[in-house]
Amino acid sequence: MSVETAVGRQGAIDATVASWRGLGWQLLPEEPLAPALNVALDEILTRRVGAGERPPTVRFWSWAAPAVIIGRFQSVRNEVREEAATARGVAIVRRMTGGGAMFVQPDAAITYSIYLPERYVEGLSFAESYAALDSWVVATFQAxxxxxxxxxxNDITSAEGKIGGAAQARRARAVLHHTTIAYQMDTEELVQILRIGQEKLSDKGIASAAKRVSPLRRQTDLPRAAIVERLIDGFRDRFGLADTALTPEERAAAEALVAEQYGTAAWTHDLP
Amino acid sequence: MHGEYKTPGGKLVVADFTVSGGTLRGVTISGDFFLYPDEALGDIVAALEGAPSAASEDELAARVRAALDPGATLLGFSPEAVGRAVRRGLEAA
Structure with missing residues (x-):
């Protein structure tokens, strides 16, 4: 067993990132999908990349409905006010990666997933691989x-507050790295739906969860769609990126996995 | 019983359990931590299930540490953080 601390070697991170150019990256553009289908697709695409059935891929998400996406190891009861969520038509979905709950509304968040074979982060610690896989986003925001x-x-942050957070999982010798960025935030709705305990804020020096996050809209005049476009350009410039689409087989496999796992109460309430 | 501990600069660990006959029962460990592989969570829980409620934070941490596979990686928390979350639950009771 090992316990990792979050100290990174910048040189190793930079060298790894530089090696990702020209891997034949494919782009899956935004498409509004049901929350459970979005998280199921992550597992399908990770496994396909791991099996060599798909090149390294970047997918931008879009949401057909509001949802709370909880981390793999979170307790539903500790994180979500289930009655309030149900009353407001907010789905609760458990994803395959660890990390914290996120409340997403259509057009309020920007989410992307990166799928790549594990060998392309070889030599980096888990913590270093987080910084490496979001480095192009930080550079794009700076631009x-x-x-x-x-x-x-696992945070992208600014002097104004946290902008986004990442989470990773590994399956079939592939890495899934996904990040959600706050574009705008309905703080009132958020505090109705998520429980945010004092212990979680204990080392932040601030009293309110809402104040921790500073959505991009407070920091730039660019509309959401333009930011997504700049992120895609930023990735393409650094690593190369071909425009593609999900195959019918991938979509069908993800739908089957919703029925079997991600859409079931047994999975969502795996940690009640 | 319910105890929480957040590693400074790291992640939250939540322990829920009952105490019966001086031992921990029905243990659930949850939180916004990262853990590889997923199955290691079962090893952490198994290490705590049946542990004496008089065990110290260090003793609980040692049980967790001993139960984990050499290949398991804890990111943003530690066996000590798990031990502290459990102790907090016991002390709040």
């Missing part, structure tokens, strides 16, 4: 005039 930086273990 947009947002003073962003990476805050280990």
């Amino acid at each position: 947009l005039g947002v003073d962003a930086w990476y805050a280990p273990l």
Whole structure:
């Protein structure tokens, strides 16, 4: 067993990132999908990349409905006010990665997933791989005039507050790295639906969860769609990126996995 | 019983359990931590299930540490953080 601390070697991170150019990256553009289908697709695409059935891929998400996406190891009861969520038509879905709950509304968040074979992060610690896989985003935000930086273990942050958070899982010798960025935030709705305990804020020096996050909209005038476009351009410029689409087989496999796992109460309430 | 501990600069660990006959029962460990592989969570829980409720934070941490596979990685928390979350639950009771 090992316990990792979040100290990174910048040289190793930079060298790894430089090696990702020209891997034949494919882009899956935004498409509004049901929350459970979005998280099921992550597992399908990770396994396909691991099996060599798909090149390294970047997928931008879009939401067909509001949802709370809880981390793999979170307790539903500790994180979500289930009655309030149900009353407001907010789905609760458990994802395959660890990390914290996120409340997403259509057009309020920007989410992307990166799928790549594990060998392309070989030599980096888990913590270093987080910083490496979001480095192009931090650089793109800086180019947009947002003073962003990476805050280990898994946050993209700014002087104004946290902008986004990442989570990873590994399956079939592939890495899934996904990040959600706050574009705008309905704080009132958020505090109705998520429980945010005092212990979680104990080392932050601030009293309110809402104050921890500073959505991008407070820091740039660019509309959401333009930011997504700049992120795609930022990735393409650094690593190369071909425009593609999900195959019918991938979509069908993800739908089957919703029925079998991600859409079931047994999985969502795996940790009640 | 319910105890929480957040590693400074790291992640939250939540322990829920009952105490019966001086031992921990029905243990659940949850939180916003990262753990590889997933199955290691079962090893952590098994290490705590049946542990004496008089065990110290260090003793609980040692049980967790001993139960984990050499290949398991804890990110943002530690066996000590788990031990502290459990102790907090016991002390709040």
